[in-house]
Amino acid sequence: MSLALATRPVTQAAVFRMLPRANACETCPGRRGLCASVKPDEIGRLNALRSLSKVAPGVTFIDEGDPALHVFTVTSGTVKLFKSLPDGRRQIIGFLVPGDIFGFVPGGVHTASAEAVDAVTLCRFPRRRLEQIFMEFPGMERQLLDLVAQELAVAQQQMVLLGRKTAPERLASFLLALAQRQGKDDQAELPMTRTDIADYLGLTMETVSRVFTVLKNTGSIACPSTGKVRILDPEALADLAEGLAQDDA
Amino acid sequence: MSLALATRPVTQAAVFRMLPRANACETCPGRRGLCASVKPDEIGRLNALRSLSKVAPGVTFIDEGDPALHVFTVTSGTVKLFKSLPDGRRQIIGFLVPGDIFGFVPGGVHTASAEAVDAVTLCRFPRRRLEQIFMEFPGMERQLLDLVAQELAVAQQQMVLLGRKTAPERLASFLLALAQRQGKDDQAELPMTRTDIADYLGLTMETVSRVFTVLKNTGSIACPSTGKVRILDPEALADLAEGLAQDDA
């Protein structure tokens, strides 16, 4: 389950705020929800959980095909979900940010690999325990259902991008969605590399770099520092993203 | 909500077989489930439903952005779900076959348009009624949740195709998935046009046609009649679909 770039009216936080205090995550003080919930006498397990909850940049901690024994939430950092072809071609399915949930897959097998983009902390929650919670609080299923349906809509939007948009349109869409998701209209943080962006947009690193240059030259964006983008002309960028640009950006 | 090409362990039929007889669809004798369920005193509405349940080929019966007041199931024929860009570019999100369900979208607005590929019969079910059924039978939510999660996995697989596969790889993947979905290993029915296939695979009609010719010439497939494909070399096609082909098919 990925969470690509989009507004999500039904948030994970909203879903799990319903949980009673007993299900608060002890590894993440103050957080309630889909975290590894342990009791005092399970201190050994708690430590095991803690040791697993920090992931260094570049580390792949889930491989496609692994048995899906846990559901995860991101508490800090950025995670990329991706699928690979045998010859190494990669497609990034989505970037996960704090509050996003993943690992809820049918069939009990992970359908994508997960890798930390930067320093990441995770909470993991046994799927079996999730089943129990669903028994106890049926309303949560419904919320999660809406959440997954929302993700499906995002995935379908990404299909349009991958199938029908040009390189400049893809990058414009990406930057706008990223800014929107970060709650800013004229700025976006880019924790991922050009290669990651390329693998997300179905392009090559070189093409992404070139399009960045074009957007900078046309005055649509600026890059004040590494990993930051300032959106100078949101309207032009939005027109470009929707395929409404007359000629160039 | 689309149902693209894939095996679906959790079927819509399985989900709605749980429903009590009272929810049987009167427009579709013998069918129980997510059909327009009406009572005798609602005969007017029943007729209205009936008049809407048949859709002629080429008719778009849902537009992206329409209020999503109903959930639909396909009972016969094939439906294509698609999204469009302002300048007319189209991306087909998925093809729906009998038993598939769609229209379960968060936010109450359809996120894709729906058009009948051939002669289609539909059942429609008011969303408000679905809410009631969820109240009554919480287990159904869980089943539907698995169903949507399954669809999400299919959508992610399609992202790999659209973002990273070559034209021959896309067509090979499509034909194999189509055959598998139809329960046959060496044959597939193609109710849709070349243009539809192109819009589904992120290609042009011409490219699809050319690749068909190549696959025929290399002996991978044969086209015994219009709308039918015979898979002569499933291994070669599978290798091609996964990017394992050495040079050509």
Add this chain to the structure above:
DNA sequence: CGATCCGTTGACGGTACTCAACTACCGTGG
């Protein structure tokens, strides 16, 4: 029998990929 749609094939061109060189930026270690 003309009209229309679908599909095929050809010629050509353009967008994006490949290969490659080069710079910038780190953190490491001499």
Add this chain to the structure above:
DNA sequence: CCACGGTAGTTGAGTACCGTCAACGGATCG
């Protein structure tokens, strides 16, 4: 302190795959 290596990013030259435009054949239908 600076040399060094590795990674990330940029830019250029050439190419290839696929898109565009166009002509044509076959099927269906009024």
